[in-house]
Amino acid sequence: MxxxxxxxxxxxxxxxxxxxxxxxxxxxxxxxxxxxxxxxxxxxxxxxxxxxxxxxxxxxxxxxxxxxxxxxxxxxxxxxxxxxxxxxxxxxxxxxxxxxxxxxxxxxxxxxxxxxxxxxxxxxxxxxxxxxxxxxxSIIPPRPPRFKQGDLLPNDPKWTLVHKIDSGGFGEVWKVRHTTLKNRYGAVKFCLDATAQDRLLKHEARVIDQVMEFNNDHIVRLEDVDFVADPPWLRYEFINGGNLLSAADIPVDIAKRTEWATWTMLLPLARAVGACHLLKPAVVHRDLKPANILIDHVNGQNRLKITDFGISEIIAQHALDQARSFELNPSVATPTILRGSYCEMYASTQQKNGLPSSPTDDVHALGVLWFQMLMGDYFLPLGRDYRDELAGIGLAKDAIVILERCVADKADSRWPNAHVLAQQIEKLPNCLSSRPVGTNAENPTRVVLPTVNRSFHAPPKGPIGRITISEQSHRRTWDVEAVIGASVGLVMDASHAMKHLYGIGSGFGGRALPNQMKRIADRLMPFLSALSLQNGIHFLHSSTGPNGNETQTFGLVNLEQVRQMKLGRPQNGWGGHVRLTNAIRELTKAHFRGSPLAVGVLLTYGGISDVDSLATFSKELISEIELGQRPLIRLFLIDLKETSPRSGPLQPPEPLVGLGWRDATGVFGRLWECLPSSLLDEPNNGFQFRTLFPDFFSSGRVLDSGGNMVKEYPNGIPKVLRFELPVDSPSFTLQYSGRQVLQPLV
Structure with missing residues (x-):
């Protein structure tokens, strides 16, 4: 074929x-x-x-x-x-x-x-x-197309459909061309959903009239509508430059980026939205997000243009209803949500609660957009520590105060409309960052995970890649060629009343790890490595240090390596402590952008008491999933203490269960069934785990760190793999089909 x-x-x-x-x-x-x-x-x-x-x-x-x-x-x-x-x-x-x-x-x-x-x-x-x-x-259409290329626009045969631009739960968007004026194009949005059609027909005509009569260089012009056509449609001017997600260049230099985000991006947007807010009555967009901000190429210059004014509230409410109907469960969320038709990340509390629209809803969305542009990441959710992140890039205090009022939880605490917001921005000084021009975008006051080589290294044929250990500048790094996905394993230690993570925010501070915990972690590393390889997951390289020159792996590494990474702010102890949620967020920001898969493996010992933070962070992950840029993000919580046969497998904390993580049934399969069962049993040091795809491997064997045969499977890897290691063996090697996939951890 x-x-x-x-x-x-x-x-x-x-x-x-x-x-x-x-x-x-x-x-x-x-x-x-x-x-x-x-x-x-x-x-x-x-x-x-x-x-x-x-x-x-x-x-x-x-x-x-x-x-x-x-x-x-x-x-x-x-x-x-x-x-x-x-x-x-x-x-x-x-x-x-x-x-x-x-x-x-x-x-x-x-x-x-x-x-x-x-x-x-x-x-x-x-x-x-x-x-x-x-x-x-992401490539499977959410519905069969209602139209085909060459069809005439219903009730207006002067326009011919050229090709479909987009589709979603609301309907379809087509590029159209005038039948006689061949160089004249438009963009027609068809409303195909019955519920949305009903809302559209009941929508106040004055809103549409206001938008059609309103002329602003930064708003996509609504040229014609027909709500009695089958299906109803709206025709906009055609913008050929894509949107912020697909076509916007973000400066790397911090000082330049703060000026770009404020003067080039936010100010014209705030002025345009503010002009709509000053209309009598005010016209509210209520669905401001990067996908709705287009880039128009005019005389060699790029101009921002906001689309969907007049109907965005209907679209947003339609998608919000969709989200509620599926309870924001990522495993069953509709493609409309996944592809960003509605994004909770930009919605105000009032909008989420279904309250009537207000200009303060748009102010909130503009504040979130401004924060993302300042940080150089359109996929970054506004977390509780956003003020620290803004201070970390040296943003002027006056600018931080303005942004704080934009994203305030209470509507009365925000700027009353975008026009007032624009006036406040105009009062800011020209220099908005204390960071000198030329400063690298990575911020040493935050968890530093600078530029990653994202070039694709093809793995060898078959599902197995290989891992080797190489010496570079007296540091051990993983050279991973099985680059088929993206995975991060965070190795943690914790006390029986654990609240933070050792090495990334632990109550242990700088004290040494319990020897038993370190032995467990060292033994677990190759197990998880092999398990990941079977599923086509790879580990990502990251850099640490203000200059980004010191390379270290933040993947499945032992606890000592995690401790040596010195994450976080230098004033917090031996190298800084950050909370679990911040650590994962930084890893996600730095590495998973553009990757089709994001997986976090979190190892704890003695239970997780910081459940509220995990639940809060999981909601932020769901927001990113809704934005449509991360089709799957899975978070696996493994308590080493609860993996022994005496107590059985650990179940996810209840707050996470309610958010869709009912069990570990993602790309790792049922991870709870795959864990070593005897890690805490010092006498036999046994390993037992379930292999996920045994049919991939015709034969296999287990070697200890000295290369001695521990177990051989000439007729294929069994579904449940059991073997024991000598007490003094810190690691083991797995070989499948005669191909060595894992070097010993030493």
Whole structure:
């Protein structure tokens, strides 16, 4: 089969098997949206079956790129052929629904690939890879297309549909061209959801009239509407430069970035939104976020333009209802939420509680946007420590005070509208940062995880990569070639009443670790390493130190290495202590941006009493998931004390259970069943764990650190692997199919 079409066929097979009925019926908030996750999983595994000899991490992105570059005529032809082949006994309308859905795959891929150095989205990003079924979810269309290329705009045949720009739970967005004025284009937003249609029809006409009559250089012009068409639509001017997420360049230099974020970005946005707030009555956007801020190229200059004024409140409420209907559970959240149609990260408390709209809602969103631009990360949630982060980049106190009022929890404590906010910004001094120009963007007063080499190193064929230990500047580092995902293991020690993490905020301070805990951690490292490799997870390299020159691995390392990393602020003890939530957040910010998978493995000893902090941080992770930039983030909590046979496996803390982490059933499988069962039993030092994918390996063996055979499995790795090590053996080596995948930890 021609490359590119194979992936389309696998998606078609998955839809036909898992979601065909839901696709055809397509009820509002129906089960097809939930079925998409099952469809992605089946498509991934079907693809794996069809290309056993190929590396999926390379093969799927390559085929996605070919789909993005395919001609629409070829795509439509092949999609129709596949639909007939896959559904030979179904009615024509069912075949057409599947064909139409498959034909939109290239559009979904281009949307995923679009970025500032490729505004067309026809080439895959350099570090893009596919490591798990969830990575395919983002390219599966949330609904079959209502229209096709060449259709005329309902009730207005002067406009022809050129190609679909986007789709979601609310509807579809199409680029249109005037039938006689060939160089005139527009963007039409169709409202396809029945509930949203009802809201749109009841929407006050004065709001639409105000927006259509209003003229501002920084607001996308609403040119025409037809609410009685089938379906209702709104036509906007066409903006060709993408949005902040895909096309905005963020300065690396801190001093330049603070000025850029304030004067170039926030001020014109605040002025434009403020002008709408001054209308009588005020027009509130209520869905301000990076995806709704477009970049228009005018006479060689870039101009910010806010889109969706007039209907954004309807769209936001529609997506908020969707989020509530699924209780913000990442495992069943709809693609609309995942792709950022509504983002809780920017919503005020009043908006989340369903209160009437107010200009202060937009002020809150602008404050969050300003914070993200100042920090250089559009995916960074506004945490409780945001003031410390702003102080860390040397932001002027007056600017911090303005931002504090923007994001205040109570509406009365915020600036009354964006016009007043713009006036306050205009009063700020020209120099907003105490950091000299040329200062590296990484802030040594925060957890320092500077630039990472994100180039993709292809693993060898098959599911197994290899890990070696090399000497560089008298430091041991991991050289990981199994780069198929992203994982961070945080090795912690804690007392029986643990509140913080050793090495990253522990009550132990600088005192030595208990010897037993250190032995346990050292023995657990290769186990988790091998477990990760089986699932195509890799460990990321990071740097520490103000100059970023000292390289150290913050992956699955032993506790002494964690302690030596000296994370956090220097005034806090031996090298600084930061809370668990801050540590994970920094790792996520530094490494997982753009990665399709984020996994945290948290090891504790004696229980987790800092549950509130974990629950708070988990909500922030969910916000990032909703933004659509991190399809899956999994947090595994493992208590070493509770893994012995005497007490059984640890269950996740109740607050996390309520947030969707019901058990460890993510990419690691049931991790609770895979833990060593005898880590605390000093006499036998036994290991027992369940291998997740035994069929991948035809043979295997276990070696101790001296290279001596501990156990051999010539006929294949069993599902439950048991072996014992000598008391003086600090580590072991696992070999699968004659290929050594793990060097001893020494």
């Amino acid at each position: 021609i490359a590119g079409w194979r992936l389309m066929r696998c998606v078609g097979i998955a839809i036909a098997e898992k979601g065909l009925r839901e696709l055809v019926e397509l009820a509002p908030f129906g089960t097809y949206a939930v079925k998409i996750y099952e469809i992605g999983e089946l498509a991934f595994h079907r693809y794996h079956e069809e290309c056993q000899d190929e590396n999926i991490a390379r093969a799927i992105p390559k085929e996605m790129e070919q789909l993005a570059q395919a001609k629409s005529a070829d795509v439509n032809r092949v999609a129709k052929q596949m639909a007939v082949q896959l559904l030979p006994n179904e009615k024509q309308e069912v075949q057409e629904a599947l064909a139409g859905t498959l034909a939109t795959l290239p559009t979904q891929v281009r949307k995923l690939f679009m970025r500032k150095d490729d505004r067309t989205g026809t080439t895959r990003p350099p570090a893009f890879f596919v490591s798990c079924p969830a990575d395919l979810v």
